[in-house]
Amino acid sequence: MIESHSSPTVSDASSNDGDLGVLLRRSPPSSTAAEQALLGAILTNNKAYERVSDFLEPAHFSDPLNGRIYEAIARRIERGQLADPVTMRAEFEHTGVLDAAGGPAYLAKLLTAMVGIVNAGDYGRVIHDAWVRRQLIDIGETVVNNAFGARPDLDGSDQIAASEEALFKLATERGQEGGFVSFTKALTEAVSVATKAYQRSGDVVGLTSGLRDFDKRTGGLHPSDLIILAGRPAMGKTALATKIAFSAARSILRDAEDSGEKPKGSVAIFSLEMSSEQLATRILSGEAEVSGEKIRRGDIGQKEFDRFVRVARELQRLPLYIDDTPAISLSAMRTRCRRLARTQGLSLVVVDYLQLMRPAIGTKPDSRVLEISMITQGLKAIAKELSVPVIALSQLSRQVESREDKRPMLSDLRESGSIEQDADAVMFVYRDEYYLQQRQPKDSAYDSNDKFQAATEEWQRKMALVHNKAELILEKQRHGPTGMIQLYFEGEYTRFGDLDVIHE
Numbered sequence: 001m002i003e004s005h006s007s008p009t010v011s012d013a014s015s016n017d018g019d020l021g022v023l024l025r026r027s028p029p030s031s032t033a034a035e036q037a038l039l040g041a042i043l044t045n046n047k048a049y050e051r052v053s054d055f056l057e058p059a060h061f062s063d064p065l066n067g068r069i070y071e072a073i074a075r076r077i078e079r080g081q082l083a084d085p086v087t088m089r090a091e092f093e094h095t096g097v098l099d100a101a102g103g104p105a106y107l108a109k110l111l112t113a114m115v116g117i118v119n120a121g122d123y124g125r126v127i128h129d130a131w132v133r134r135q136l137i138d139i140g141e142t143v144v145n146n147a148f149g150a151r152p153d154l155d156g157s158d159q160i161a162a163s164e165e166a167l168f169k170l171a172t173e174r175g176q177e178g179g180f181v182s183f184t185k186a187l188t189e190a191v192s193v194a195t196k197a198y199q200r201s202g203d204v205v206g207l208t209s210g211l212r213d214f215d216k217r218t219g220g221l222h223p224s225d226l227i228i229l230a231g232r233p234a235m236g237k238t239a240l241a242t243k244i245a246f247s248a249a250r251s252i253l254r255d256a257e258d259s260g261e262k263p264k265g266s267v268a269i270f271s272l273e274m275s276s277e278q279l280a281t282r283i284l285s286g287e288a289e290v291s292g293e294k295i296r297r298g299d300i301g302q303k304e305f306d307r308f309v310r311v312a313r314e315l316q317r318l319p320l321y322i323d324d325t326p327a328i329s330l331s332a333m334r335t336r337c338r339r340l341a342r343t344q345g346l347s348l349v350v351v352d353y354l355q356l357m358r359p360a361i362g363t364k365p366d367s368r369v370l371e372i373s374m375i376t377q378g379l380k381a382i383a384k385e386l387s388v389p390v391i392a393l394s395q396l397s398r399q400v401e402s403r404e405d406k407r408p409m410l411s412d413l414r415e416s417g418s419i420e421q422d423a424d425a426v427m428f429v430y431r432d433e434y435y436l437q438q439r440q441p442k443d444s445a446y447d448s449n450d451k452f453q454a455a456t457e458e459w460q461r462k463m464a465l466v467h468n469k470a471e472l473i474l475e476k477q478r479h480g481p482t483g484m485i486q487l488y489f490e491g492e493y494t495r496f497g498d499l500d501v502i503h504e
Contacts, residue, residue: 029133030062031126033113038123039066040114042073043085043107048117049077052124060131068097069110085111132170139166158329165331207347207389210247212498213485217474218425221248221348221389225424225478226380230394230413232401235429236470237393238274238352239282239494240487244391245269245350246283249320252347265347266319268340270333272356276322286495287311319344329358330378334385341386349386351379353393354419373418380422394419396428406435410475426476431489432466469499 041048053074061067072091076083085107092098098106143163146154154162206220221227221244231237249267256263271279285291288311290304300308321344323336333351340346351357359374376392383390396412408428413419420426441459446452470489474482488499 028062028137029130031130032063032066034123034126034130035061035063035066036110036113037115038120038127039069039073040110040112041117041120041123042070042077043083043088043110044114045117046077046083048120049074049083051121056124056128060128062127062130062134065097065106072097135170139163139170142166161329161332161335164335168331168334207248208251209244210250211244211472211485211487211496213487214472217483217485218477218480221391222424222479223387223389224384225389226376226383226422227389227391228394228413228419228423228426229391229429230396230408230426231429232396232406232408234434235431236489236494236496237429238279239489240429240472240496241350241352241391241393242269242279242282243286243496245320245348246287246318248348249318252319253317263319263345265345266321266340267348267350268337268346269320269322269350269352270328271322271324271352272326272328273352274324276324279322279324282494283315284308284312286490286493287315289493291493327356327358330375333357334378334382337382337386341388346386346388349382349388349390351390351392353395354379355395369418373422376418376422406430407471407473408475420476423476424478425474428471428473428475430471430473431469432471433463433469433489436462436466470496 038048038052056070058067058071058074061070069088069092072095073083073088076087076091081087089104089107092107093104098104143159145151146159146162151159206218206222208220209215209218229237229241245267252263252265252267269279274282288304288308290300290308321340323333325332337346337349354372354375357375359371359378379390379392382388394413396408400406400408400412407430410420410426412428413426436459439459441452441455443449443452446455468489468491470487472485472487474485476482486499488497489495490497
């Protein structure tokens with residue numbers, strides 16, 4: 001098998017200057033012999049092209065001439081035309097591609113270099129591997145140059161993120177991933193998922209959200225799904241996302257305790273708006289049933305404080321991790337998720353909220369819409385790569401406030417096109433109580449006390465109907481039905497729960 005060029009050995013390791021000189025004189029990895037052998041194989045039998053066409057591109061050739069020849073051959077084959085020395089010679093003579101290499105004689109050299117048709121795939125992999133190594137060298141040079149000050153606009157942390165982003169891009173775009181999966185294998189996986197669902201008690205196939213009616217409607221939180229949770233300020237987006245994250249972490253811990261093992265997964269919350277301490281206080285407030293406002297003021301009695309501390313000790317074992325880095329970049333988030341998945345296992349990612357994120361380091365989108373599109377596409381890529389559900393919170397535009405019915409719609413999403421397109425599910429949290437509370441009658445607006453009293457009684461009646469109630473509007477679900485789910489909302493503890501409409 002033909003291999004790429006190896007670097008010369010260092011004969012004298014005693015001198016650092018000598019080592020540097022050898023490094024500078026080394027040629028980038030390449031294999032001209034493999035390139036010529038592959039081109040000769042394809043020219044001899046076009047079926048050899050099928051062995052490399054799914055991963056090899058003209059840019060992967062170290063010799064630009066060989067890359068142009070490969071591109072021309074591929075173009076003819078893709079059009080269903082024959083690409084052999086006769087047809088290619090006419091094309092190359094017309095374009096003058098071979099002039100620098102000695103003309104048509106180079107085609108004869110390629111045919112001579114051909115070793116065997118069956119080895120075409122091996123030649124292609126040698127060429128591709130050499131290209132990957134050259135890209136790694138380029139990335140390494142960029143890292144060194146930036147560290148020496150070539151990019152003064154990037155601090156140390158940004159340089160690390162940019163380097164990780166470049167490596168991730170190389171890893172995901174190198175052309176080897178993907179390909180067809182046999183229908184037999186796809187069916188086997190589908191049956192496996194259905195079997196797990198059948199064996200489970202209840203309707204939850206994926207990770208539980210802790211909300212009974214939501215799990216019934218969706219089957220839980222599914223791997224690789226990007227779920228957008230949107231709402232206007234004060235609707236309870238963060239509280240609902242925290243509830244789901246906490247319930248998922250508790251479910252992971254419970255499963256581990258039942259099996260007598262360590263938790264095999266974890267939940268990651270990226271809180272770009274609230275600090276980790278504020279988020280932890282909110283979870284504690286709900287679980288200990290101690291008002292968060294009282295906790296912040298220190299206005300709690302000994303009994304409440306003891307309950308607060310006891311619950312805190314119980315929650316310490318939860319596989320829940322919070323990252324409160326403000327304006328975190330997509331590349332940094334991806335790196336931290338991959339690290340957590342490798343060390344603790346990862347089952348769910350929550351992002352609060354996506355408009356506060358930055359795109360990948362080194363990218364400069366032309367518009368805010370394009371920037372949000374890059375972020376949502378990146379979040380979907382994280383969900384697919386790590387095979388975990390990603391819940392991303394999103395703000396809504398102000399046009400909601402101008403309508404009589406303030407229930408959100410898909411068009412209310414900021415930069416709605418990209419968010420709606422990339423998401424597997426879009427849901428809105430809405431509380432009629434919040435808006436109705438603002439419409440409390442004022443005596444100055446009425447010319448008589450009787451009218452004011454009547455209006456107040458009607459307002460109180462309407463308030464009683466919506467008190468402690470919230471709506472989760474499932475506006476889009478790629479794999480299931482949409483509709484409205486009623487939830488219970490307890491403002492004192494800022495927590496959501498199931499609404500028992502049967503015994504209400």
